Amino acid sequence: MTNHLRDLRATRGWSQQHLAELLEVSRQSVNAIETGRYDPSLPLAFRIAELFGLAIEQVFVSPSEEK
């Protein structure tokens, strides 16, 4: 699933490690989500969106909108 996580992280100047610590996940998880290799669960997706103060669809692109 496409997402804007890398851009959002970059605008705040956060490293993957820093974001991982804020989310209480591993850096590998952040990397896998950013590169679209792993789609997070709904609770984790909400945690990510809430961390950036955004709605979930502002962070993650709906697969139906990608087509």
Added chain:
Amino acid sequence: MSRSASFSPAQRRYNRRVLILAILYALLLFPAVYLLDRHLVAGPPAYAVGILPALPVIGFFVAAGAYMVEERDEYLRMLVVRQSLVATGLAMTTATAWGFLEGFELLPHLPAFAWPVVWFAGLGLGTCVNKLIERQVAA
């Protein structure tokens, strides 16, 4: 289970448990072999001594299950579940094929404790499968 340089708390607990179980296995295997090979124990005590080396091996499976339950990082948990599925598929497939071929006397007898070894080897294969899948998805 993960090959990351930094381990999650659940991974650290898993590694510690596996290390303790490996030491227990070595401590229990040699006395059991010594006592049973020389017929120094018989009857019910022989069964008790014979099962001792199996207990740490059973513990490895318990440790793997406990890790899956305790791992709070869902991505790492997904990787280890996939790794274990590959290991289980390899062990069960090989055991089934070997069992039939052995039954038809086309292969020699293999002690059943070989299958956990195949399962542990399957974890290694699972790591490779994880890497391949992750690389494909990223491409």
